[in-house]
Amino acid sequence: MSNENELLRVSNLEVIYTSRHETVHAVNGISFSLNKGETLGLVGETGAGKTTTAYAIMRVLPDRTAKVLNGTIEFEGQNLLQLPISTMQHGIRGEKISLIFQDPMSALNPIMKVGDQIGEALKYHNKENLTPEQIDERVDKTLELVGIQRERKYDFPHQLSGGMKQRVMIAIALVCEPDLIIADEPTTALDVTIQAQVLAMIDELREKLGTAMILITHDLGIVAQMCDNVAIMYAGEIIEIGSVEDIYSGEMQHPYTTGLFGSLPDLETKTERLRPIDGLMPDPTDLPVGCKFSPRCPRCMDICRTLPPEFHTCGTHKVACHLYDDREGGNKNA
Ligand code: SF4
Secondary structure (H helix, E strand, C coil): CCCCCEEEEEEEEEEEEECCCCEEEEEEEEEEEEECCCEEEEECCCCCCHHHHHHHHHCCCCCCCEEEEEEEEEECCEEHHHCCHHHHHHHHECCCEEEECCCHHHHCCCCCCHHHHHHHHHHHHCCCCCCHHHHHHHHHHHHHHCCCCHHHHHCCHHHCCHHHHHHHHHHHHHCCCCCEEEEECCCCCCCHHHHHHHHHHHHHHHHHHCCEEEEEECCHHHHHHHCCEEEEEECCEEEEEEEHHHHHHCCCCCHHHHHHHHCCCCCCCCCCCCCCCCCCCCCCCCCCCCCCCHHHCCCCCHHHHCCCCCEEEECCEEEECHHHCCCCCCCCCC
């Protein structure tokens, strides 16, 4: 590990899905790292490879169709991809790394009381050898921590509102006090006012417990509020990565990131229409040869259609785009 604060280092990760007739290139050689207590926003459109990255870290990719072709995922110095699945189940998942799913309705068990679902995670890992009474007490405390009265532990998921169900998911993720939470679009299924409350609560709890987080989202506004660093993903690649200040400063910005900002409403200027990015994400079974964004890029040059851009670095800020080939200190491709 390059620094003692480093918690997670993903290097050159490549994941494909295969069927009888085609191969989907979902994640294509991504690298990033995360320090203890830090928050990284993983941003991109649907199909960019964000959730596949999360599932690869948790080792919950579907066995029959997904394959990690290359790369390492080092967590506290050990490569998760080489651990026996029993160690993932008992020593890592839930205990050290937790996942908050997008949709609480499909992630919660509809025929189990929510208190039992929170307690189940504790019973399964139970690294502190808690007695049933202590587990019950911890469930009550965790429910209160996420803003739900302890009496509601006897409710089934359908008796709770959408926001409360997501709070229960967060309680399940936090109850074993993991070192890393991966939150996969945790508020997408909620309405806007509840979204803000749930996000504020995740942030507060994360800070209180000192937990690191990977926040998967397509919303740059949420990232600005909650993250230290940002990785922008496109067609299975990280095309720009840096601190929130780097990404939002607009200096050495990737045209795709510029497009993402351009499609956001601005409260200070009166705009008739938002400017969406033209075109669609490329077919992951048949990706463009050069820059994956070239078919949609308003600044595309000839070189972009044939040669994939390498990263150009300015401090901790990295951008993969041929526009910066001549920049001093950049990796020149041409
Ligand atoms: Fe656009 Fe070329 Fe940069 Fe790709 S490499 S984002 S096509 S300018």
